[in-house]
Amino acid sequence: MSDRRSAIVIGGGLIGCSSAYYLCRAGWAVTLLERQRIGSGASHGNCGYVCPSHAMPLSGPGVVAHTLPSLFQRDAPLSIPLRFDPSLWKWLLQFTRQCTNDRMMHAAKGRNALLASSMTLYREIVQEESVDCEWTDRGLLLVYKSARDFSGYKATADLLKREFGIDAVPYGGEEVKTLEPALKSGMAGGWHFPGDAHVRPDKLLAGLKQAIQRHGGTIREDVEVLSLDREGGRIVSVKTSQGSFAADVTVLATGAEAPQFASAIGLRLPIQPGKGYSLTMPPLRNQPKIPMIFEEHHVAVTPLESGFRVGSTMEFCGYDRSINAERLALLRKSAAAHLEEPLPAVVDEEWAGWRPMSVDGLPCIGCAPGASNLIVAAGNGMIGLATAPATGKLVAEIASEQTPHIDATPYSLSRFA
Numbered sequence: 001m002s003d004r005r006s007a008i009v010i011g012g013g014l015i016g017c018s019s020a021y022y023l024c025r026a027g028w029a030v031t032l033l034e035r036q037r038i039g040s041g042a043s044h045g046n047c048g049y050v051c052p053s054h055a056m057p058l059s060g061p062g063v064v065a066h067t068l069p070s071l072f073q074r075d076a077p078l079s080i081p082l083r084f085d086p087s088l089w090k091w092l093l094q095f096t097r098q099c100t101n102d103r104m105m106h107a108a109k110g111r112n113a114l115l116a117s118s119m120t121l122y123r124e125i126v127q128e129e130s131v132d133c134e135w136t137d138r139g140l141l142l143v144y145k146s147a148r149d150f151s152g153y154k155a156t157a158d159l160l161k162r163e164f165g166i167d168a169v170p171y172g173g174e175e176v177k178t179l180e181p182a183l184k185s186g187m188a189g190g191w192h193f194p195g196d197a198h199v200r201p202d203k204l205l206a207g208l209k210q211a212i213q214r215h216g217g218t219i220r221e222d223v224e225v226l227s228l229d230r231e232g233g234r235i236v237s238v239k240t241s242q243g244s245f246a247a248d249v250t251v252l253a254t255g256a257e258a259p260q261f262a263s264a265i266g267l268r269l270p271i272q273p274g275k276g277y278s279l280t281m282p283p284l285r286n287q288p289k290i291p292m293i294f295e296e297h298h299v300a301v302t303p304l305e306s307g308f309r310v311g312s313t314m315e316f317c318g319y320d321r322s323i324n325a326e327r328l329a330l331l332r333k334s335a336a337a338h339l340e341e342p343l344p345a346v347v348d349e350e351w352a353g354w355r356p357m358s359v360d361g362l363p364c365i366g367c368a369p370g371a372s373n374l375i376v377a378a379g380n381g382m383i384g385l386a387t388a389p390a391t392g393k394l395v396a397e398i399a400s401e402q403t404p405h406i407d408a409t410p411y412s413l414s415r416f417a
């Protein structure tokens with residue numbers, strides 16, 4: 001009989017895979033349970049940005065007043081279709097309370113710590129595990145059509161530099177076209193973050209899966225977790241579609257669906273699914289070199305070695321998996337307004353996924369108050385790929401009762417108690 005401590009990780013997205021990877025590296029006997037295949041959730045078709053530039057959360061002073069008029073428009077980048085959903089309305093109310101300068105900066109510091117650590121850890125993983133994920137260091141370019149918005153971004157760029165040492169370089173209208181010739185002429189300008197990188201998410205997941213297996217972890221796909229049984233303040237068994245499992249520690253990494261189990265064990269987890277979309281196609285003939293966000297539309301493009309991806313938009317429409325053609329059309333419209341080359345009429349993949357949106361823009365990483373051997377790792381929102389390694393490493397450190405490599409307090413679940 002092995003005396004290694006055992007862990008069950010529920011969820012095979014980037015957060016579950018990173019947690020399983022670091023648990024394996026820390027010597028745990030790990031079994032990862034995934035309802036479908038590894039990377040079936042938000043981690044599959046996202047934009048692949050490894051983006052320390054994204055330290056600022058969605059919430060901030062003036063965000064509600066600025067966003068409210070467009071919220072209920074069907075074609076706005078951020079949309080909330082009108083329907084009866086008390087948990088969503090409660091989440092929105094709590095979100096508005098986050099929109100103060102102090103709370104924004106608290107979230108930004110917590111996000112920055114995870115983002116900065118993850119950038120270092122990714123470089124280690126990609127090299128040590130020979131992960132072929134099309135890693136590219138060309139930064140990220142925020143593109144503006146409006147001169148006012150372009151110059152208005154300076155305040156955020158200055159704040160990122162002052163608080164976190166993150167560099168952003170401004171390029172005027174002509175200069176931005178020289179920097180990225182795939183853009184149409186006539187842009188007001190762009191801010192380039194040279195420290196960002198990007199990857200192909202499905203290849204990253206495939207590499208992590210292999211690394212977990214190489215380090216002795218077991219991956220069980222097509223296993224749906226149905227319930228968590230708690231006795232004496234501990235999880236004693238995990239009931240699944242393929243029988244029961246038990247381990248010393250259980251990690252809940254089911255992304256936007258984490259609240260489903262949280263409520264069963266008396267845990268509050270204010271996470272909502274923020275549905276986003278992407279279109280993936282073969283490389284364009286005039287393929288951009290740099291990933292870009294078209295800021296006025298909040299649409300992101302990712303030039304991959306093996307393709308081209310256009311993604312984004314945020315719909316708070318509950319746990320609805322349908323693909324809304326109108327929202328895909330918004331992606332096309334934005335690409336047409338910014339890129340010289342039109343997108344092809346037929347693409348390889350039309351995709352939608354649920355971002356796990358925590359109410360305060362900080363992930364939820366830590367022991368569940370009502371179950372001492374349950375670690376939650378969810379709610380990484382719009383930066384789940386960019387924060388996955390540090391999240392997984394924290395999970396392994398918490399499980400192993402080691403001093404965490406970054407201060408874990410901002411992510412603690414006790415903030416919702």
Ligand SMILES: Cc1cc2nc3c(=O)[nH]c(=O)nc-3n(C[C@H](O)[C@H](O)[C@H](O)COP(=O)(O)OP(=O)(O)OC[C@H]3O[C@@H](n4cnc5c(N)ncnc54)[C@H](O)[C@@H]3O)c2cc1C
Pocket residue numbers: 010011012013014015016033034035036037038039040041042043044045046047048049050051223224225226253254255256257274275276277278311312313352353354355356377378379380381382383384385386387
């Ligand atoms: C359009 C779009 C673009 C994005 N771009 C970026 C980006 O450029 N950079 C970035 O950092 N982030 C980006 N994100 C966010 C990022 O994709 C998410 O934050 C991240 O994928 C969340 O990972 P996760 O592992 O928590 O969740 P998921 O990837 O959703 O994984 C959860 C897994 O749990 C499984 N599961 C659920 N319930 C059960 C159950 N009962 N039993 C067993 N398994 C279960 C699911 O099948 C799923 O595989 C983007 C998101 C979207 C939608």
